[in-house]
Amino acid sequence: MDLEETKLPGVGLRHDFTTARGRRIGVISTRGGERELLVYSQDDPDACHAVVDLDGDEAEVLAELLGQPRVIERLARLREQIEGLATEGIYLEDGSPYVGRTLADAAVRSRTGASVVALVRGGEVIPSPAPSQEFRSGDKIVVVGTQEGVRATADLLHNG
Amino acid sequence: MHTAALLIELGAVIFGLGLVGRLAGRLGISPVPLYLLAGLAFGAGGLVPLNAPDEFLEASSEIGVVMLLLLLGLEYSAGDLLGNLKRQAPVGVLDLLLNGLPGAAFGLLLGFGPVGALAMFGITAVSSSGIVAKVLADLGRLGNRETPSILGILVLEDLGMAVYLPILTAVLAASGVWEATGSVLIALACLAVALVVALRWGGVVSRFVSAGSSEVTLLRVLGLALLVAGVAEQLHVSAAVGAFLLGISLSNDLEEETHHRLEPLRDLFAAVFFVSFGLSTDPGSLPPVLLPALALVVVGVATKLVTGWFAAKRAGIALPGRVRAGAALIPRGEFSIVIAGLATAGGVDARLAALAAAYVLAMAVLGPVLARFADPWARAYVRRRRERAVTAR
Known part of the structure; x- marks a missing residue:
């Protein structure tokens, strides 16, 4: 997975990557602490299909939801590997x-x-x-x- | 009695601006053109000539320019500026020449003289970073892949203005060719010194203004901005550029909160600046310049489309994105008015102010509309392409 980082002068930072199934998603972190969740369009890869504005708390909740099962998943994978x-x-x-x-x-x-x-x-x-x-x-x-x-x-x- | 009259008139002006700003919000357009219209309506020769308190408005609009540029500088760090200069320099040069030269040519044709042509160059070259950034955010395009190219152009234009404004100020202030050359050289030397200070010792400047409470920091930043702007004006570097460079040198370390605290001040004083530009322009001088303004608008839309196309193409963006980038760059606004204000104060042909007002009115309204239309157009284009691909199979 290639995580790309792009500077947006005057706005903040954008991180984005393409999933294994070919969808491009990303997150903009503004300097004020807000986040924008980006889902890129499949027809026009340069444009966003959906943009969701998140404030600091909402972004944290989303990160926890996405992140926590990952810890457990990783442990499960570790067990299989060794x-x-x-x-x-x-x-x-x-x-x-x-x-x-x-x-x-x-x-x-x-x-x-x-x-x-x-x-x-x-x-x-x-x-x-x-x-x-x-x-x-x-x-x-x-x-x-x-x-x-x-x-x-x-x-x-x-x-x- | 004097105080009462002053307060009532000021209150009326500012309250009126509030109403106008609300209308702009409802219509989803930038308030800048409406502020200008309000100024035109209430100024000399307007619908309802208002005996505005001149001195206060004059001082406020000077502060407005300083605040506009200070906050613009705060948006960008020195690293942003240099990084974009390295990556996008050819695009920046193309942008300024392609958009500025037609304006300069119009200036010469209309008989504004070489100094007027120089001012027209700037008025037509620079997109309004305020309007463009807002349009991109409103349309949810900050994540689009052409957006870094657009923002990069805005950064370079602002950097270009840091070189252009001192030159314009020096040329306006000088009387002969030699004196003008001398002033330009002094201005550029000051600019170089200021840039080096901003890049190298930005942290020192920041420590100078940072204090425990945000209130004290606010006062120090504001005071320093006015001081630097004043000294810059004295050296013919232009107050605006002094404030811009101070903003850049503070941008790395100043807390976001201070930034937020300065914004309402900027909004207030900048609004007064736009209104007082409108107030000082006689609406009667608009009709004779409408045709040239219309021609400039057509040319200005086309040249920005080409610039955006080229910039996005360089970044490997497909056709719909290139059109979106070009359309997003169309709005002209605060910078054009700042330049026109400087030129008029420097004694350039009064028609220039009227032309600039008409031009900005059209561009600030038309630009966001065209930017909005780029989206459905791009979707239709992509659909057509796909259908054609299907039938070809």
Whole structure:
């Protein structure tokens, strides 16, 4: 995929690319923070078939909708690519001893060999959390490792 | 009593502009031609001669020109200017010559003299970046692939004006050939120094005006703009160009919020500028110049279409996009009036102001309409092509 960047003097930046199925789409980022979603016409490749104006919040919502499943998709693909690699999203329940404690406190990697690659909290993804990242009840903790490592992590997070 | 009369007249003028601006919004056209019409109607020899407070209007319209150019400069960073100059220089030169030379020729034919011809060159050459940018946004064409070429031309025209305006100011101010040459050289030297400062030390200038609160920043930017414009005028570089260069040097670092705060000020003072240009033009002088203006309009539409075609073709755009680019460039507006204002103040033939007013009135209204028509035309063209391809098979 070739992402093209074009400067629009006095307006902002335009990014666009052609999808595998041949549709050209793009986004204009204005200097004021607004976004324009562009869908190019199939008959006249230089013109837009549809233009949607988005303010900052709307653009963020759209980005989340498009972006979040991608993280999960990528993990699924990763699992297929590397044999023997397991990923799992482990929900942290109320009774867990790690609610309110940090990633460093759990010492997941040194105790199980598996790695915490992301946290999903209230629909928001926190990729590569820092050791100081605190866990909350209801967090989904995305773990990558061997079958046993992932199972041991689930056990650790549930029972301490 | 004097204060009361002043306030009432000013209030009437500004309120009237508000009404006119609303009408322009309803009709979906730029308010510039309507401001001009309002000025013509209420000025000397107009329908209802208004005894406008001259000094205030004069000062406000000077500030209007400074604000117009300051905000224009703020739109573009020095990088934008140089980048476009590198990529699109041939298009920029073609644009200015193709659109300016017919105007200059008309100026000579009508007997405005060489200085008048120089002014006519500028009046016909420069598209209105304000109107063009608004038309592109309104028609949802900012994402179109010909749009960078259009915006690039606007940038280059504005840069061209930064060279042209000092030359015009110097020529207008000088009395003999030698003095004129001297002033032009001084003006260009000042311009070069200012450009280098803007490009190299823009950050320093920005730090100079940035302050904690946006209110203080606003006052500092405004004050500095007027100071720089005044000094530039003193050096015969033209106040407008001083403000433009200041805008460029501030554009990188000044926050978007300051920009937004300056816009209403620009709108107010620029509106007063357009009205007072209209006020100072006698509507009785319009009919004799209508025929030449009409001829200029026809030529001006054709030459911009060619420019847009050429620019878009260079960027690898197909035929419909080339026509859209040409049609979008047609509107002339604020710059043409700024130039005509300078020329009239410098003692060029009074018919020039009337001609410029008629020309801008026509172009500012006709331009956006033609730009709009380019879309259905392009769709019809694409459909015809496809049908022909089908029947050929």
